[in-house]
Amino acid sequence: MFVKPFRVKSSVQLKTSEKKKFRHLVEDTFSKNPEIIEVLPNKANVVATKLLPHNDSLGMIQIHSIDKVPLFITLESDNVPIPTVHTLWRIPDLLPRVTMPYVVLDKLLGGADLMLPGIYPNSLPPYWDTGDIVAICGTSNGAALAVGIWALSRQEALERGLKGKGIHIYQIYQDQLWQFGTKDKLPTLPPPNYQLNVESEEDAEDKPAGDNEAESSVSVGDGEAATEGGNVAVTEVEGDVENVTSQMEEVTISKEEILLEGCYRALKTSLKKTDLPILISNFYSQHVKPCCTESVEIKQTSFKKVGVLMKDLEKQGIIVIKEQKKGVQNITEVNFAHENLRGVKKLEKEEEEIEEEENIAVVQAFTCNAHVTKLFSLYGHKKGDILTRKKLREHVVAYIKSHQLADPNDKKLVRLDPLLSTVMKTRDLTAPWNQVVQKVESNCGKCYIVSLPDKFPITVKGDLPPIQFKVEKRTGNKKVTIISNFEVFGIEAKELAQKLQHIMSSSASVVPGVKSENVLVQGDARKLASKLLLEEYKIPKSFVSSS
Numbered sequence: 001m002f003v004k005p006f007r008v009k010s011s012v013q014l015k016t017s018e019k020k021k022f023r024h025l026v027e028d029t030f031s032k033n034p035e036i037i038e039v040l041p042n043k044a045n046v047v048a049t050k051l052l053p054h055n056d057s058l059g060m061i062q063i064h065s066i067d068k069v070p071l072f073i074t075l076e077s078d079n080v081p082i083p084t085v086h087t088l089w090r091i092p093d094l095l096p097r098v099t100m101p102y103v104v105l106d107k108l109l110g111g112a113d114l115m116l117p118g119i120y121p122n123s124l125p126p127y128w129d130t131g132d133i134v135a136i137c138g139t140s141n142g143a144a145l146a147v148g149i150w151a152l153s154r155q156e157a158l159e160r161g162l163k164g165k166g167i168h169i170y171q172i173y174q175d176q177l178w179q180f181g182t183k184d185k186l187p188t189l190p191p192p193n194y195q196l197n198v199e200s201e202e203d204a205e206d207k208p209a210g211d212n213e214a215e216s217s218v219s220v221g222d223g224e225a226a227t228e229g230g231n232v233a234v235t236e237v238e239g240d241v242e243n244v245t246s247q248m249e250e251v252t253i254s255k256e257e258i259l260l261e262g263c264y265r266a267l268k269t270s271l272k273k274t275d276l277p278i279l280i281s282n283f284y285s286q287h288v289k290p291c292c293t294e295s296v297e298i299k300q301t302s303f304k305k306v307g308v309l310m311k312d313l314e315k316q317g318i319i320v321i322k323e324q325k326k327g328v329q330n331i332t333e334v335n336f337a338h339e340n341l342r343g344v345k346k347l348e349k350e351e352e353e354i355e356e357e358e359n360i361a362v363v364q365a366f367t368c369n370a371h372v373t374k375l376f377s378l379y380g381h382k383k384g385d386i387l388t389r390k391k392l393r394e395h396v397v398a399y400i401k402s403h404q405l406a407d408p409n410d411k412k413l414v415r416l417d418p419l420l421s422t423v424m425k426t427r428d429l430t431a432p433w434n435q436v437v438q439k440v441e442s443n444c445g446k447c448y449i450v451s452l453p454d455k456f457p458i459t460v461k462g463d464l465p466p467i468q469f470k471v472e473k474r475t476g477n478k479k480v481t482i483i484s485n486f487e488v489f490g491i492e493a494k495e496l497a498q499k500l501q502h503i504m505s506s507s508a509s510v511v512p513g514v515k516s517e518n519v520l521v522q523g524d525a526r527k528l529a530s531k532l533l534l535e536e537y538k539i540p541k542s543f544v545s546s547s
Contacts (some may be wrong), residue, residue: 262292
């Protein structure tokens with residue numbers, strides 16, 4: 001509803017009588033939650049803003065806010081106050097909450113509704129009806145990410161096998177309505193304590209006949225999002241609600257086991273025969289630590305020292321250690337066929353699973369354009385889809401292997417069939433493996449995924465312009481510095497201007513730019529501004545330009 005910009009028609013402060021009327025409406029709507037009235041204090045100034053959304057068919061929408069914080073959404077057609085995410089952050093249990101994988105958020109921010117397979121089955125409420133308001137949150141944080149209404153009843157959902165559109169999204173964190181307000185950050189709240197929806201006989205008798213049916217075998221898969229007619233679903237796999245619950249349970253292992261698993265993984269996937277002999281200290285720091293699933297200090301374990309850990313591996317018959325000189329020990333041999341190394345796989349770090357970090361991360365990705373869509377459509381992609389470099393290479397390699405295009409006489413070469421030749425734009429009959437992937441990448445559209453702390457990743461299609469500093473001369477030969485292209489990195493113009501004004505001890509103001517707001521600073525601020533962006537905002541150096 002608020003994914004695209006809207007037009008503000010009017011904004012007025014409610015009179016005392018109007019405010020009382022609205023308070024009574026909210027109390028009646030949420031009569032089971034008396035704490036809702038705490039959101040609308042008696043002495044607070046309530047502002048009613050009328051908006052015209054991008055989709056004119058929805059009609060006029062009224063937003064009630066206090067201190068620029070939007071609290072309730074009211075459609076002109078039904079006059080039912082719907083709480084915003086800000087209200088749900090204050091009263092987390094105001095509405096029933098369902099959970100979804102975080103990977104779905106990017107699609108919701110693009111304007112999609114939430115499909116039923118995109119909801120974790122064990123978070124579904126025991127009963128709901130069409131049009132009921134519902135909150136949506138992630139798996140590890142109870143703070144609402146979105147609010148919407150059910151597109152169908154529970155009985156209809158079960159009849160359809162938990163497939164199809166589930167929730168019409170009204171508002172989502174970081175949409176245009178959120179930006180219209182105070183832009184509060186997502187708080188950290190305890191996740192909902194869901195239990196499987198096992199109903200007693202008495203409860204079952206009070207509910208419609210469809211509710212007692214067993215839920216279909218739909219479970220949340222590996223987190224890959226799939227789209228269905230512009231809406232979001234999660235890949236379906238076989239299983240049931242109990243299987244989903246068991247998969248979500250955390251298994252705790254000791255720190256010693258984490259280190260040993262890291263050693264096994266390092267020996268199997270990281271260390272090469274050509275690296276031998278290697279100092280045990282170098283093996284631990286360069287191979288074992290990066291292969292551990294968690295950061296563990298060896299002093300916090302029963303091993304205490306690296307030498308003791310290596311001796312344990314030697315006792316197992318996995319490695320052979322020889323003392324080069326006193327205090328200097330090398331690993332000289334590795335039994336790669338040892339039973340403890342069987343089945344050990346490389347620690348995967350998916351590029352597309354961008355986690356919240358303290359630093360801003362920028363990952364190059366690729367878009368399916370008309371030229372390459374014929375190839376990637378074989379793997380479920382369509383024009384405009386975004387592929388990480390890893391996923392793109394996986395698809396290219398899978399195509400070559402499935403069509404047996406590897407040259408039997410030279411393993412380094414690939415025989416090009418008509419489709420690969422077209423995608424690569426070449427008339428050659430063969431090409432090296434790496435060149436095939438590089439050619440396909442070069443013929444895809446470019447895009448970048450920017451991961452911001454406390455925010456969701458932003459996808460920028462095309463080239464990502466660096467932050468620019470332009471020094472100009474004004475009247476009286478005075479210099480000013482204009483800074484642009486910083487908003488894509490999550491930096492607000494007003495905040496940046498205030499910090500530069502403090503650092504430079506000179507005037508700094510926000511001025512309109514070509515695509516977004518710029519910051520104008522008196523004097524040559526290139527050096528200090530670059531330092532601020534690199535050290536405080538953690539912008540990658542390649543995206544800070546002083547030219």
